[in-house]
């Protein structure tokens with residue numbers, strides 16, 4: 030009986046009976062306990078001290094109330110924690126999404142992550158983060174549910190790649206770190222998500238009948254690709270992290286102790302709190318022991334909304350009282366949450382939420398999940414948070430535009446050009462710009478993908494609006510089929526707008542379940558046919574693509590009349606004038622591809638295809654391609670893509686010359702020893718009095734709302750077990766003794782020595798053409814020959830965009846490579862090692878991954894131009 034009670038929480042794991050033998054040998058989720066206490070890095074000491082002081086005065090029910098949401102639709106925000114008002118701790122409002130405040134009004138719909146990635150502009154990445162931070166703060170959101178760096182973009186058809194910054198860990202890392210810095214500079218807690226390996230949408234969630242897909246990732250690949258951007262987000266001081274729905278190596282991310290305890294909290298030195306994705310939590314005790322700190326939105330995943338059931342809240346109170354979760358585990362979670370709150374200064378006049386994610390009405394249910402009995406009140410105050418953010422949004426949309434092809438300088442256009450414009454993407458959705466919930470349709474101008482990563486548009490400046498405002502000479506055919514009345518004439522320039530969309534799994538759009546499983550990598554709405562039909566009648570065709578990721582261009586790319594092709598990515602609300610500025614040559618295009626554009630889907634390794642048609646058993650997605658995703662794969666296999674990663678033309682030309690390389694930190698094969706962990710708060714291990722969890726007298730509970738209280742009899746019974754000699758059957762290898770920390774850790778992001786600059790590199794970028802423009806210096810590392818580690822031929826390690834350079838003007842661009850950039854993850858020693866300290870690393874510089882003609886060598890510390898690009 031006693032054992033049954035103790036086990037009751039741990040056996041709630043959904044699908045526990047399902048056979049998991051399908052996880053291939055060698056892909057292991059080793060147990061890692063206990064969860065490291067937070068607070069051991071100097072940057073967080075003050076906040077942890079403040080938080081620990083508060084926590085020491087909280088009751089058990091107050092503590093467990095802070096670690097979970099009050100239930101789905103139980104508050105104004107997409108996630109709402111419980112409060113401890115007696116101690117001055119309010120409910121926290123958690124809200125999507127990465128590109129702007131979701132489900133509200135008077136907000137900016139910023140360009141998506143993939144679009145800011147395509148700018149390759151660090152300054153814009155940071156400024157976008159600041160503007161987003163201002164809007165979340167202005168709406169009273171405590172926790173911004175972004176940036177997204179998982180998925181990385183391993184699967185070109187993956188549904189949510191567009192929320193992140195591109196199919197490369199370093200591009201993702203800069204996107205993440207600069208977004209975190211920008212958002213948090215405004216006092217908003219950022220959330221790096223989804224940890225980790227959620228590379229496809231289908232099968233992502235655990236259900237009663239099937240376990241979530243298992244991303245089987247080897248240790249080296251995890252470190253060198255998928256964890257890399259998270260490490261940089263942590264290094265930037267991110268306050269929270271969200272686990273992914275899927276499993277990794279057979280163990281659900283929400284209770285994968287290896288991923289949370291060992292890698293995130295110990296090796297990467299993450300000091301903030303780890304939340305579940307929405308309804309991703311599948312157990313009570315195991316998830317707590319595995320390091321989860323916050324359950325969102327607070328419900329159990331099988332029957333949300335039906336009852337007030339939660340894995341945590343009152344169950345967490347019970348688990349503390351009966352001894353199944355050590356008290357210090359709960360204390361650490363609460364302290365981490367409050368420390369993040371103090372770290373961002375939210376104890377100082379932080380605004381309360383003034384909007385509702387659930388309705389657009391001014392008044393309504395305060396807790397729609399409790400309907401019909403919910404109390405009512407004002408829920409939307411329509412606070413305008415847009416300020417002048419449209420300016421930075423437009424700059425990003427413009428500077429992301431990636432010119433892929435431009436024969437005979439067809440672009441820029443002259444204002445006098447006679448334009449025939451085709452494609453419904455050129456104009457707003459006639460049903461309304463927000464006609465589809467969470468942008469779950471592809472109708473009209475495509476400014477973002479669909480799902481929780483979307484926001485409502487305050488307006489869309491469509492391409493047609495842009496042409497109109499320019500006073501362009503155009504006719505528009507608002508159809509995706511070639512019209513019979515376009516009257517082609519030889520002087521016409523035909524401009525064709527086409528799209529490819531994707532999104533999150535809970536909405537299916539035109540047969541696509543989030544991933545592009547139906548459309549594949551093809552253009553939507555018969556875009557290929559439209560372009561071919563136009564190209565058959567017009568001799569000057571410009572193709573403009575709004576897309577979530579790579580698309581196939583082969584059916585029409587080489588047709589003689591297709592003169593120019595550009596990707597405008599996902600521009601958010603600023604689709605029109607941003608494009609006009611490029612089309613009419615106010616500025617030169619300066620975006621670069623944040624992924625490879627293939628010639629065929631077969632160009633990719635088969636292992637990155639979508640996993641489908643799996644019934645009942647856990648779908649297995651084994652990352653057998655290892656490090657070889659996107660350009661790393663194309664280069665290894667010698668496959669010439671249609672356009673290489675990093676490609677992007679300008680109206681002008683640039684030269685890269687006079688490069689220098691300066692050794693800064695002398696390399697050693699292993700990094701210097703990490704600093705020891707600083708002290709962390711000390712927590713009592715004594716089980717609290719059962720009375721700390723009793724329901725208060727005469728409490729007026731809201732229907733289905735999640736509370737942390739227990740009936741007196743339940744609390745007393747739990748405490749009796751906890752105070753007996755019975756002990757909870759902790760997992761194999763469990764220990765509650767805090768550890769010193771792994772060798773590869775030592776600070777936020779890992780051993781600080783990993784980020785020592787090994788070499789400074791400078792290069793002179795000169796505008797050698799006749800028009801002003803910005804260039805991007807991209808730096809790729811090639812490991813020395815003869816090392817015992819198989820490494821991709823080249824890997825992006827740094828980039829820098831120039832200012833706008835006038836013809837003839839030059840700028841000296843500074844780049845750097847760190848110790849980590851020159852290291853590999855050694856699975857045996859569990860550390861980053863430089864495989865050959867005196868070897869000759871090639872530091873290649875150019876403006877695309879396939880045009881690297883300038884090589885600096887580390888051995889001679891010299892740079893030579895005019896080289897043959899290594900790929």
Ligand code: NOJ
Pocket residue numbers: 107125174222306307481
């Ligand atoms: C599920 C999504 O995966 C996550 O990114 C989002 O933040 C939550 N839902 C909340 O909407």
